[in-house]
Amino acid sequence: xxxxxxxxPGTFDPITNGHSDIIIRAARIFPKLIxxxxxxxxxxxxxxxxxxxxxxxxxxxxxxxxxxxxxxxxDLLARYMDTIDSHILVRGLRAVSDFEYEFQMASxxxxxxxxxxxxxxxxxxxxxxxxxxxxxxxxxxxxDVSAIVHPYxxxxxERKYQERLRQESEA
Numbered sequence: 001x002x003x004x005x006x007x008x009p010g011t012f013d014p015i016t017n018g019h020s021d022i023i024i025r026a027a028r029i030f031p032k033l034i035x036x037x038x039x040x041x042x043x044x045x046x047x048x049x050x051x052x053x054x055x056x057x058x059x060x061x062x063x064x065x066x067x068x069x070x071x072x073x074x075d076l077l078a079r080y081m082d083t084i085d086s087h088i089l090v091r092g093l094r095a096v097s098d099f100e101y102e103f104q105m106a107s108x109x110x111x112x113x114x115x116x117x118x119x120x121x122x123x124x125x126x127x128x129x130x131x132x133x134x135x136x137x138x139x140x141x142x143x144d145v146s147a148i149v150h151p152y153x154x155x156x157x158e159r160k161y162q163e164r165l166r167q168e169s170e171a
Contacts, residue, residue, distance in 0.1 A: 006030040006088040006119070009077055011038050012054050013047040014153045016135055018127035020061060022092040025121060027068050034084065035062060039074035048136050048160055060152045078112035087115040094128050140164065 008023055012035075027033040035058050039051045047054070051072065058070040073080045081087055089109065091102050106118035122128070130148045139145050139157040146154050 003031045004088065005032040005034060005084070005086040006090050007034045007036050007081065007084070007086050008090040009036040009038060009073075011045060011047060011132070012058055013045070013049050013132050014054065014135060014149060014157065015058050015061060016127070016130045016132055016153075017148050017150065018092065018094065018123045018130035019132075020150065021123045021127050022090065022121050023062065023068065024065075026090045026119075027065060030088070030090075031067060033068050033090070034086065035068060035070045036077075036080070037070065037072045038077075039072055048140075049156065053156065057150075057153050057156060061150050076112065078109045078116055081109075081113055081116050087113075087117060089116060089118045091118055091120055093120045093122050094131070 006026060008026055012019060023033065023035055037055045037058055055072045062068045062070055093099055093102060109116045109118065135145050135149055140161055145157065
């Protein structure tokens with residue numbers, strides 16, 4: 001039997017400590033975990049960070065973890081799973097409100113690729129309220145997000161905030 005590789009996909013705009021919590025815990029369960037940063041995202045999503053920046057942040061955060069690999073992908077997830085020979089998806093559930101969407105996505109992925117199974121993990125309680133959207137909004141309004149993002153991500157958010165201020169003052 002080959003080594004089991006699980007995949008934790010996401011846009012990670014930006015990656016939060018809630019994501020990291022799920023990733024570290026999933027890496028304890030599976031011999032190999034791929035953090036798959038999506039280049040494309042849903043039509044409703046307008047990323048603050050570029051694909052390259054999101055990939056860079058994830059790579060920086062997990063560079064010391066031997067069984068965690070950060071890669072980017074630009075394909076339908078169900079099809080992409082076959083290209084990397086993995087059929088286990090890891091998804092996080094923060095609250096009951098996440099369940100309906102994640103259940104629908106798991107069902108769709110299984111419909112598109114019957115070999116794909118989705119495993120759900122819940123984050124530690126201290127991160128159960130954290131979302132990338134909340135982090136972006138709080139940070140752009142000058143809020144302190146240091147307890148919910150990696151220092152590397154916090155610095156990237158501060159650069160984006162300064163960029164935005166510069167652009168607004170020039171307009």
